[in-house]
Amino acid sequence: MLKFTAEHEWLKIDGDVATVGITTHAAEQLGDLVFVELPEVGSTHSKGGDAATVESVKAASDVYCPLDGEIVEVNQAIVDDPSLVNSDPQGAGWFFKLKLNNKADAEALLDEAAYKELVG
Amino acid sequence: MDVVSDLKRTPLHDLNVSLGARMVPFAGYEMPVQFPAGVLKEHLHTRAAAGLFDVSHMGQVIVRARSGDNADAARALESLVPVDVVGLGEGRQRYALFTAGDGGILDDLMIANRGDHFFVVVNAACKDADFAHLEKHIGDSCELTMLTDRALIALQGPRAETVLAELWADIAGMRFMDVRACDLHDADCIVTRSGYTGEDGFEISIPADRAERVCRHLLDHPDVMPIGLGARDSLRLEAGLCLYGNDIDTTTTPVEAALEWAMQKVRRTGGDRAGGFPGAETILAQLTSGAARRRVGLKVEGKAPVRPPAKLYADAEGKTEVGHVTSGGFGPSIEAPIAMGYVPVALAAPGTPLFAEVRGKYLPVTVAALPFVANSFKR
Missing domain, CATH: 3.30.1360.120 (Probable tRNA modification gtpase trme; domain 1)
Incomplete structure (x- = not known):
C-alpha cells in the first residue's frame, strides 16, 4: 500500500512497517541535497514530529514522521551520498522504516491520486 | 492580497x-x-x-x-x-x-x-x-x-x-x-x-x-x-x-x-x-x-552545514558562548560545509577549535583563513 502526506512524504506499507521517504515533488523543490541526518534506530516518534533533516546548498528542511511509531531501520546510503535522494527519491532514496503503533492510522493518509492533485 | x-x-x-x-x-x-x-x-x-x-x-x-x-x-x-x-x-x-x-x-x-x-x-x-x-x-x-x-x-x-x-x-x-x-x-x-x-x-x-x-x-x-x-x-x-x-x-x-x-x-x-x-x-x-571581536572563516568538521545565526562556543558542552555565525552553508567547490562568524580576537587565529550549536548538538569547527577558495582576479 502506497500512501502520501501533505508534507510531501511517501509511505510504502508492508504489514505494520512503513518505508518512508520524500516525494519526487519534494526532492525537486529542495534541489541538490548535500546533507541528510536520520533518526536513531529504536527511537520513537509521534506523527508530525521532526524525524530527519535534509539540507540543500541553500537551506535546511525538516522531514516529519508521518505516523506514530518506532524507527526499525535507516538508509545509511543517503547519509553517505545525499544525491541519491534527488536521483531516486521514491526508490533507493528512502529514509527510514517505521514500525507503526497502529497500522489502521495509515488509512487516513492521502492516496497517490489525492497527493498528485495536491501538488498540481 | x-x-x-x-x-x-x-x-x-x-x-x-x-x-x-x-x-x-x-x-x-x-x-x-x-x-x-x-x-x-x-x-x-x-x-x-x-x-x-x-x-x-x-x-x-x-x-x-x-x-x-x-x-x-x-x-x-x-x-x-x-x-x-x-x-x-x-x-x-x-x-x-x-x-x-x-x-x-x-x-x-x-x-x-x-x-x-x-x-x-x-x-x-x-x-x-x-x-x-x-x-x-x-x-x-x-x-x-x-x-x-x-x-x-x-x-x-x-x-x-x-x-x-x-x-x-x-x-x-x-x-x-x-x-x-x-x-x-x-x-x-x-x-x-x-x-x-x-x-x-x-x-x-x-x-x-x-x-x-x-x-x-x-x-x-x-x-x-x-x-x-x-x-x-x-x-x-x-x-x-x-x-x-x-x-x-x-x-x-x-x-x-x-x-x-x-x-x-x-x-x-x-x-x-x-x-x-x-x-x-x-x-x-x-x-x-x-577591536574586541573579529569576523573569521570557519571550517566545519563533518558534513552538517552550520547556518546563521548558529551560536559559537569555546567548549563542546555549550557552556561558554563566544560568538555566532553570520553566513554559512555548503561550499560546492570545496565539497564541505563552511561558515563565517564573529569571535573574540583571542579566538580569531586560524586553527582555533570552536563548537557551533546545530539542532542541539555542538559540532566541532575550526577558525580558517579567508577566502576558502583562492581568488583568480586579473590584476
Missing part, C-alpha cells in the same frame, strides 16, 4: 522566467534563486566556465559635482566613506563602505571614477536609504541620479573574458577593478572588471531596453549558463566576501569585519586625509588598537 504583485521586476524578468528560473522575493524584487540546473551545478559551472547573473535589483547611482570638477565629487564621497576616493584614478573602481557615526556599517558599495563623474553601485535592500544618505550629506555639492532605466548583469568565471571578447574586442585590455564605457551590440554599456564570486569576471550596466538582447547573445555562447542568487551566495561565501545584512550591518565596524584592506593609509591616522568620515573616532582607534 496578492503579495507577488507588490514586488518589482528587473528588465530581465521575462528572460529569467523563459529560462525556467524559480523566482523568489528578494529585497523587494522578484529574483531568480535558481535555474533548472540547480544551485550545485550553477556554482560549479561558474568556477569552471562562465556564469551570467541578473543583479539589476542593485542600485546604480551617478554622483556628479555641481562645480563640474570631479575632484569635488571625490572629496564629497570621502566625507561618507573611510576610503581613498580622491586618489582613485580615472577608469578605476574601488570597494567602499558607508559608515555610521558610531562606526557601524550602513552599506558596502563599489565606487568607479568615470572621469567627469563617479558611478556607484549599492545593495538593493539599502539603495533608497543610501540615496537619501547621499542627498542629505552631499546633495548640496553633488548632483545625484539613481539610474532606474538600466539593468546590471555579472559575467563571472574563467571563461568570462573570452566570452565577452567576442562581443567587445577591447575587453582583454582591462584589468581587475578597471571601468570602461563600451558598446555591446549598439547598447551603451558600462563595464567593470569585478564581481562577487572570487572569479575573474565583469559587471555590466546596460540600458533596460537592450539588456535582454545582450544577455541572449552571451547565453548563446556554449560556455555561459544563467546563475541564480542561490549560487551567487555560495560563490561569495567561498570567496570570503561579506553579505550586507548578514556579515556586516550597523552593529559591526569595518575593523571588526576584517575589512582593514578597504581603508587606505591616506584616510588612517597619520595620513594626509585622515578621518573626516562618519564614525572616524571609533574606526581609527580600532585600526590602531584593534
